[in-house]
Amino acid sequence: MKHLIRKDFLKEGYVFATRAAEIARAAGGHTRPARLASNENPYPPSPKAVKAAADVLPPHANRYPDETNKEFIDALKKRHGDYRFVASVGMDGIIDTVIRTLIADGDQVAVATPTYSYYGLAVQAQGGTTVSVPRKADFSVDPEAFCRDAAGGTKLAFLCTPNNPTGGTTETPETIAAICENYEGILFLDCAYIEFDGTDYRPLMKRYRNLIIGRTMSKAYSLAGLRVGYAFVPEWYEPIYQRAATPPFTLNMVSQAAATAALRDTVHVKKIVSVVQEWRQRFIDECPYPVVPGGANFVMVDVAPP
Ligand SMILES: *Cc1c(COP(=O)(O)O)cnc(C)c1O
Numbered sequence: 572m573k574h575l576i577r578k579d580f581l582k583e584g585y586v587f588a589t590r591a592a593e594i595a596r597a598a599g600g601h602t603r604p605a606r607l608a609s610n611e612n613p614y615p616p617s618p619k620a621v622k623a624a625a626d627v628l629p630p631h632a633n634r635y636p637d638e639t640n641k642e643f644i645d646a647l648k649k650r651h652g653d654y655r656f657v658a659s660v661g662m663d664g665i666i667d668t669v670i671r672t673l674i675a676d677g678d679q680v681a682v683a684t685p686t687y688s689y690y691g692l693a694v695q696a697q698g699g700t701t702v703s704v705p706r707k708a709d710f711s712v713d714p715e716a717f718c719r720d721a722a723g724g725t726k727l728a729f730l731c732t733p734n735n736p737t738g739g740t741t742e743t744p745e746t747i748a749a750i751c752e753n754y755e756g757i758l759f760l761d762c763a764y765i766e767f768d769g770t771d772y773r774p775l776m777k778r779y780r781n782l783i784i785g786r787t788m789s790k791a792y793s794l795a796g797l798r799v800g801y802a803f804v805p806e807w808y809e810p811i812y813q814r815a816a817t818p819p820f821t822l823n824m825v826s827q828a829a830a831t832a833a834l835r836d837t838v839h840v841k842k843i844v845s846v847v848q849e850w851r852q853r854f855i856d857e858c859p860y861p862v863v864p865g866g867a868n869f870v871m872v873d874v875a876p877p
Pocket of ligand 1: 735
């Protein structure tokens, strides 16, 4: 029956990191592995988030969740200011939905590489193709080269900052502004790790109609298991996104309750971020291999033999 299947789904899909328990089992149980490959937060989420998730479950599980994610979006407005937001099942859910609004068979998407592999897979699943826009030797992005390489027909571009997996590169708001000025498609700025860095791109949303900023509750907020992402979107684009957002991609009520409470608990996230920053610096200082210092909750280490 395989001839019926689209060829995009007959090749390799997203490669998930091996679970820590599986590594331990393979090693005969005599080890306590630390799973680093997914850049998860080793600390538990805010106790307020855990309580909010538990509280919502017994009384309301018989009803469908609020597809407008109103509670969470109101909390986002309180936290960030008067921007337009959309929320989904992880930032990955947003990436997928954004791609669906723009990309159909044969359309092209620019990706600043090397970077997060999911963009390419999601584009492929929609029948599009990716154009690789190589980063410079230090893994930063040259806005002029970016616009030149991304020009000529790409409708959408993905740029991750701080970049996964190179870590060391956080683009300045000026670089992002220069790209927004000169790129004719929509720029999706993936800020999965931005809380660990602190660079503020939010004001750019007021200036550019072709910028989407993706964020996640999976990393700094320790909610990877509940799958919550959100994005700042241009005003004109919000209703279009909402039209494309399908029921499986809205937040479930447990995720929404937890994410809302986590976002409100600014004391907790600040504490976690400062612990991660402190240990990042200790790791950089003491690592025996060359390290590319970076703004994420991970760093890139050069372990190649000299
Ligand atoms: C972790 C990660 C995401 C998405 O995370 P979700 O769990 O789907 O919110 C997106 N982009 C990058 C670069 C990531 O590392």
